Amino acid sequence: MSSWYAVSAPEDDIVVSTRIRLARNLSGMPFPARMSADQRRELNARVKKAITESNTPFAKTLKYIDMKNVPQTEIMAMVERHVISPEFASGNEERAIILSDDESISIMIGEEDHIRIQVIMGGLQLEKAYDIAERLDTLLYDTLHFAFDRNLGFLTECPTNLGTGLRASVMLHLPVIESSGEISQLADSVGKIGFTVRGMYGEGSKPAASMYQVSNQITLGISEKNALDNLKIITQQLIDKERSERKNLNRIKVEDTCFRALGILENARLLSGEEMMNLLSRIKLGMSMGIIKSEVMPVKLLIEGQPYMLMKKYGQIEADERDIYRANCIREAFGQ
Amino acid sequence: MSSWYAVSAPEDDIVVSTRIRLARNLSGMPFPARMSADQRRELNARVKKAITESNTPFAKTLKYIDMKNVPQTEIMAMVERHVISPEFASGNEERAIILSDDESISIMIGEEDHIRIQVIMGGLQLEKAYDIAERLDTLLYDTLHFAFDRNLGFLTECPTNLGTGLRASVMLHLPVIESSGEISQLADSVGKIGFTVRGMYGEGSKPAASMYQVSNQITLGISEKNALDNLKIITQQLIDKERSERKNLNRIKVEDTCFRALGILENARLLSGEEMMNLLSRIKLGMSMGIIKSEVMPVKLLIEGQPYMLMKKYGQIEADERDIYRANCIREAFGQ
Numbered sequence: 310m311s312s313w314y315a316v317s318a319p320e321d322d323i324v325v326s327t328r329i330r331l332a333r334n335l336s337g338m339p340f341p342a343r344m345s346a347d348q349r350r351e352l353n354a355r356v357k358k359a360i361t362e363s364n365t366p367f368a369k370t371l372k373y374i375d376m377k378n379v380p381q382t383e384i385m386a387m388v389e390r391h392v393i394s395p396e397f398a399s400g401n402e403e404r405a406i407i408l409s410d411d412e413s414i415s416i417m418i419g420e421e422d423h424i425r426i427q428v429i430m431g432g433l434q435l436e437k438a439y440d441i442a443e444r445l446d447t448l449l450y451d452t453l454h455f456a457f458d459r460n461l462g463f464l465t466e467c468p469t470n471l472g473t474g475l476r477a478s479v480m481l482h483l484p485v486i487e488s489s490g491e492i493s494q495l496a497d498s499v500g501k502i503g504f505t506v507r508g509m510y511g512e513g514s515k516p517a518a519s520m521y522q523v524s525n526q527i528t529l530g531i532s533e534k535n536a537l538d539n540l541k542i543i544t545q546q547l548i549d550k551e552r553s554e555r556k557n558l559n560r561i562k563v564e565d566t567c568f569r570a571l572g573i574l575e576n577a578r579l580l581s582g583e584e585m586m587n588l589l590s591r592i593k594l595g596m597s598m599g600i601i602k603s604e605v606m607p608v609k610l611l612i613e614g615q616p617y618m619l620m621k622k623y624g625q626i627e628a629d630e631r632d633i634y635r636a637n638c639i640r641e642a643f644g645q
Numbered sequence: 646m647s648s649w650y651a652v653s654a655p656e657d658d659i660v661v662s663t664r665i666r667l668a669r670n671l672s673g674m675p676f677p678a679r680m681s682a683d684q685r686r687e688l689n690a691r692v693k694k695a696i697t698e699s700n701t702p703f704a705k706t707l708k709y710i711d712m713k714n715v716p717q718t719e720i721m722a723m724v725e726r727h728v729i730s731p732e733f734a735s736g737n738e739e740r741a742i743i744l745s746d747d748e749s750i751s752i753m754i755g756e757e758d759h760i761r762i763q764v765i766m767g768g769l770q771l772e773k774a775y776d777i778a779e780r781l782d783t784l785l786y787d788t789l790h791f792a793f794d795r796n797l798g799f800l801t802e803c804p805t806n807l808g809t810g811l812r813a814s815v816m817l818h819l820p821v822i823e824s825s826g827e828i829s830q831l832a833d834s835v836g837k838i839g840f841t842v843r844g845m846y847g848e849g850s851k852p853a854a855s856m857y858q859v860s861n862q863i864t865l866g867i868s869e870k871n872a873l874d875n876l877k878i879i880t881q882q883l884i885d886k887e888r889s890e891r892k893n894l895n896r897i898k899v900e901d902t903c904f905r906a907l908g909i910l911e912n913a914r915l916l917s918g919e920e921m922m923n924l925l926s927r928i929k930l931g932m933s934m935g936i937i938k939s940e941v942m943p944v945k946l947l948i949e950g951q952p953y954m955l956m957k958k959y960g961q962i963e964a965d966e967r968d969i970y971r972a973n974c975i976r977e978a979f980g981q
Contacts, residue, residue, distance in 0.1 A: 561969060565914035572908030578901035633897060 312390065313413050314608045318432025322448075322597035323548045325480040325520060325608050327434045329442040332474035333424040333449070336456040340466040341419045349403035349419050356418045357423045359452035360407055363634070368448060371414065385617035391429055393417055403609065414441065421466050422474075424449065431608075433544060434538050435477060462529065469526070473533050478524030479544050484594045485554040487519045499543055503527040517583065518590035518611060523547070555598060567595030571603075575643045580636040585614045603643070610642050622640035648726070649749050650944045654768025658933035661816040661856060663770045664727075665778040668801045669699035669760040669785070676981040677755045681823045682747060685755050686737035692754045694960050696743055704784060707750065712740035721775035721953035729753055741778040750777060752785075757802050758810075760785065767944075769880060771813060771873050798865065805862070815861030815880050816845065820930045821890040823855045834900050835879055839863040839937045852946060854922035854929075859883070891934060903931030905916070907939075916972040921950045939979070946978050 313326060334340065335355070338348060357373045373609045376384060392412050397404065397420045405417035417425040427447050428438040440637050449455075456464040462472040466564035470476070486492060496506040505526050508516040523543060525536045574580075589611045593599035612618060614635050620626050649662060659786035670676065671691070674684060693709045712720060724734045727940040728748050733740065733756045743752035753761040762781050783790075792800040798808040806812070822828060832842040841862050844852040859879060861872045910916075925947045932938035947952060950971050956962050959970050 561914055565972070568912035568914055569909055572912030573905055573909075574908075576904035576908030578897055578904055636901070 311409055312420060312609070313429055313431040314390075314612055315606060316431055318430065319434060319449045320548060323431040323482055323551050324544065325431070325482055326391075327432065327438045328476075328480070328524075329426075329428045329435075329438040330476040330477045330478075331424075331426040331442050331446055332422040332463065332470045332476075333426065333446065333462055334456045334466070335423050336454050337596065338352055338423065341421065341423060341468065342421065344402075352423055353403060353405040353418050355453060356406070356407065356416065356424060356449070358402065359449050363448050363451060365448065367444060368630060370409050371407050371416075374406050374408055380616050382620045386615070386621045388445075389615035389618050392427075394420060394425075396606060414445065415643060416445065422470070423451075431549065432624035433479060433541075433548075435479070435541055435544075439477070439533065439537055440513070461486055462514055467598055468535035470528055472529035473531070474498075475525055475528055475533050475536060477537055477540050478522050480520055480539065481544065481547055481551070482518070482520050482590065482597075483547065483551050484519035484590055485558065486523050486551050487516075487521075489554065492516070492521065495547070500526075502539070502543075503531075504540065518593075520590070527622055555594075563594070563598065564600050566602045567591050567598075571595070574639050575645050577636045579632040580614075582616065582635065585635060585639060586611055589614075605642055610639060613642075614638055648747055648871065648945070649767040650726075650948055651942060651969065652767055654766065655770060656884060657886050658769035659818055660769040661767070661818055662727075663766050663768065663774045664812075664814045664816070664858075664860075665762075665764045665771075665774040665825040666814075667760075667762040667778050667808045668758040668799065668812075669762065669782065670800055670802070671759050671794045672790050674759065677759060678802065680738075680755065681956055682739055688759055689739060689741040689754050691789060692743065692752065692760060693741070695785050699784050699787060701784065703780060707743050707745050710742050710744055712742065712945075718953050718956045719876075722951070722957045725951035725954050726948055728763075729755060732756065732759075735884060740840055740941075750781065752781065754936070758806070769815060769877075769884075771815070771877055771880075775813070775869065776874055805874045806864055806867035809867070809872065811864055811869050811872055812819065812860055813873055813876050814858050815876065816856055816858045817883055817887070818854070818856055818926065818929055818933075819879065819883065819887050820855035820926055822855075822887050823852070825890065828852070828857065831883070835859060838875070838879075839922075840876065840879055854926035856926070883920065891930075899930070899934065902934050903927050903934075905929070907937055908978075910975050911981050912976070914973045915968040916950075916975060917968055918950065918952065918971065921971060921975060922947055925950075941978055949978075950974055 319388065320617065331572065338344070344352065348360050360368050360371055360373065374513050379558070388395050388398045390412060392408065393406060394417065397417050403419070405418045407418070408414070413429055415427045417427070426442050428442045430438045457625065458464055463474040465471050465474055483492070485496065492506070499506060503526050504523055507522045509518065509522065520586055523540065570588040574588050575589045575590065589607040592601060592603070592605065593607040596603060596607065616631055619634050619638060626634050653720065671688065674680070674688065680688070693765065696704050696707055696709065707849055720734050723729045724731050726748060728744065728751050729742060730753065733753050739755070741754045743754070744750070749765055751763045753763070762778050764778045794800055799810040801807050819828070823833065827951045830843070835842060839862050840859055843858045845856045845858065860874065861876055863872070906924040910924050910928065925943040928937060928939070929943040932939060932943065952967055955967065955970050955974060958974065962970050
């Protein structure tokens with residue numbers, strides 16, 4: 310099955326992906342930060358059992374992966390594919406995940422919370438992604454007993470997740486809003502209504518490829534439905550704004566920018582990660598605006614050009630060869 | 646017949662062109678700066694007659710052109726093709742030239758001196774170009790009486806041309822010497838032995854496309870042969886230096902630079918004259934080093950992408966459309 314980033318999806322001219330994350334903890338067990346290795350193994354086993362014993366067709370699409378059996382390169386490549394968090398990847402204790410074939414569903418066991426359910430899909434698909442996450446939540450809840458407080462809701466390690474434990478986010482490609490210098494103003498205004506704007510690789514990451522992740526910050530005193538509805542409204546406003554600003558661009562200038570990016574990607578022999586991301590961002594803009602016709606999937610390439618994804622493809626690569634392999638990988642994708 | 650810049654020539658991996666210029670004045674006539682319109686017309690007529698009446702096969706390949714009959718765009722395009730000087734183009738008095746079909750031979754009548762014989766050829770062809778200039782000189786001398794002093798040699802308006810009236814120059818493509826920051830040092834050392842280094846469009850012009858014109862400064866007390874021999878020695882040293890420095894380049898970096906230039910030229914929708922020249926310079930380097938295989942002739946394109954050459958091809962172009970037409974012209978040349 311193809312990954313979420315390798316298929317087309319609703320509104321994907323601007324919305325790169327939708328992500329739903331639910332944080333859950335088992336009652337009667339300490340939070341992961343205070344767990345012994347034995348307790349970690351027990352946690353892993355209980356979650357694994359909950360999936361396998363549910364015996365539903367849905368559960369059968371999921372596989373349990375003991376991270377001990379996964380090579381370090383593949384673990385880092387999973388971070389680059391957004392399957393697991395960087396924090397989870399760098400942990401050295403007993404780690405396990407539950408993963409669907411297409412990697413749209415992943416459950417990290419023993420990250421910050423006992424269970425982190427993640428559903429990631431291409432384009433704008435908040436309801437659909439949330440439905441899947443909820444099914445997983447229900448499936449696990451059938452067997453496991455989640456720590457839940459009548460007043461506070463789901464209990465989580467970090468108080469910012471308390472309540473619904475829901476983090477819903479959309480990754481938006483906003484090159485024109487960005488180039489008109491409106492991002493910080495936008496971050497301020499969505500911040501006031503409980504949403505946050507970040508770069509592509511989560512908290513503290515620098516924006517790259519003009520991609521911005523908008524997500525809810527408030528999980529307490531608001532229903533899941535309200536959080537999703539609000540995010541959808543904000544997203545739609547940003548989509549409309551980006552689309553309308555695109556229409557006002559100087560056509561020949563944007564064509565020039567997009568085609569130059571194409572020319573460099575098709576020809577460069579050395580390509581840094583940052584430059585690749587910025588050029589692919591222009592390709593995405595050009596394709597969305599009907600300027601560039603290509604079978605290439607810019608977001609897919611952007612992920613495949615990350616360092617560990619390159620090593621997955623080409624084997625061990627020294628740091629000083631990385632830009633060469635990246636350039637080769639990209640040229641090949643563009644049929645050169 | 647093809648122009649000098651559209652055929653391959655000796656050493657043209659580095660030597661773009663060879664130019665010989667002889668300054669001559671008719672005795673018994675004031676220098677052009679002090680001539681009346683009548684005297685100018687008389688000068689034009691005498692030179693025209695000298696050519697037509699010589700009746701040799703060589704003379705028959707030359708045509709007399711009254712600049713009054715040449716549209717202003719074409720006059721400026723002639724400057725861009727190095728057929729006439731910018732000073733001659735901007736003069737508004739009676740102007741005429743003698744020109745060969747391939748434009749390798751031109752005689753400006755009434756520029757700074759009465760007669761400026763120019764022979765321009767691709768690559769390094771000092772003897773050949775000088776031979777042709779000398780034939781023209783002899784041909785004209787048969788009919789016209791040149792101002793000549795037994796001690797000073799040929800008399801010229803400017804004392805810097807006095808003696809042989811010879812300016813021999815080679816245009817060299819020195820991207821690697823340039824990038825290693827050695828040009829000014831080089832200009833100093835050739836300056837000490839009576840040679841000068843300038844940009845592509847003559848005196849005071851900024852270097853563009855890593856092209857440098859090396860020419861003799863001394864015309865008095867030195868024979869033509871010595872001047873040519875010395876220039877040839879200097880040129881050969883510069884060729885050797887540039888070639889050997891090319892061998893020491895980091896191969897992948899130079900490939901990257903050259904292919905990026907190709908990618909931009911094949912794709913840009915807006916291209917300034919300066920950027921075009923710098924990118925074509927990289928294409929020339931890439932082709933000389935066997936990195937880029939192409940039928941394209943970078944020096945030819947560099948001339949064809951100049952503003953008036955573009956207007957010659959596309960008709961009147963507004964200043965703000967020039968970069969669009971230039972980009973189109975270049976893409977077309979690269980078969981895009």
